[in-house]
Amino acid sequence: MIKKFLFIIPLFFITACNKNVSNEVVVYHNDFETNDLSNITNGVISTYNNSSVLGQYNDGNFILTLNNLPKHDIITITFDLYIHDSWDGNKKAPDGPDIWEMFINGDPFIYTTFSNAACAPGNFCSPQSYPADYPSNYNNPRTGAYRIDLPGVCSWKDDPKGTTLYKISKTFKNSDNKLVLQCVDKLVQTNTDDPKCDESWSVDNINVKAVTL
Ligand SMILES: [Ca+2]
Numbered sequence: 001m002i003k004k005f006l007f008i009i010p011l012f013f014i015t016a017c018n019k020n021v022s023n024e025v026v027v028y029h030n031d032f033e034t035n036d037l038s039n040i041t042n043g044v045i046s047t048y049n050n051s052s053v054l055g056q057y058n059d060g061n062f063i064l065t066l067n068n069l070p071k072h073d074i075i076t077i078t079f080d081l082y083i084h085d086s087w088d089g090n091k092k093a094p095d096g097p098d099i100w101e102m103f104i105n106g107d108p109f110i111y112t113t114f115s116n117a118a119c120a121p122g123n124f125c126s127p128q129s130y131p132a133d134y135p136s137n138y139n140n141p142r143t144g145a146y147r148i149d150l151p152g153v154c155s156w157k158d159d160p161k162g163t164t165l166y167k168i169s170k171t172f173k174n175s176d177n178k179l180v181l182q183c184v185d186k187l188v189q190t191n192t193d194d195p196k197c198d199e200s201w202s203v204d205n206i207n208v209k210a211v212t213l
């Protein structure tokens with residue numbers, strides 16, 4: 001009985017302290033439904049699956065720049081990443097590698113490949129690097145996905161599993177009053193006249209949270 005009592009008291013104090021010293025502020029949120037592209041360079045909006053999204057991109061990038069952030073110690077960035085149509089993962093030319101990168105304040109946070117290849121039993125299906133970095137990782141297509149039951153956009157428009165959704169989330173120490181998020185692809189598909197129709201990506205629901213400890 002005494003042991004149990006001692007265990008409960010410290011837990012109570014730890015919880016109470018955390019609540020008193022931390023503060024969270026959402027400094028940016030965009031679901032793109034109002035076509036708001038302020039703070040975004042290379043922004044383009046389209047409709048996908050009845051939602052406005054940032055994209056689609058192929059051999060492209062966007063940059064989100066946030067100035068005058070409130071004082072903070074930690075930043076958390078989250079967003080939805082849609083991988084559309086026939087991405088080939090780690091494959092070599094002419095199909096790949098199909099690389100996607102995320103930089104924060106110029107530093108690489110993600111450098112990976114995605115694959116939407118179909119994996120019939122007994123058949124080779126092109127591996128992807130995600131959730132690890134390219135090149136020395138071989139994971140099954142769609143590893144780490146949040147949803148795999150979304151329609152394609154162009155070359156796989158009629159495929160009910162033509163798009164894969166990943167939930168990207170990064171938390172890191174940061175106290176700068178400026179934040180720059182850049183997402184870039186280096187998609188490769190040299191044997192088609194319309195690479196963007198072959199494979200592309202888009203982003204939705206970008207959320208940036210500043211946390212003070
Ligand atoms: Ca949206």
Ligand SMILES: [Ca+2]
Nearest residue numbers: 088095188189
């Ligand atoms: Ca490709």
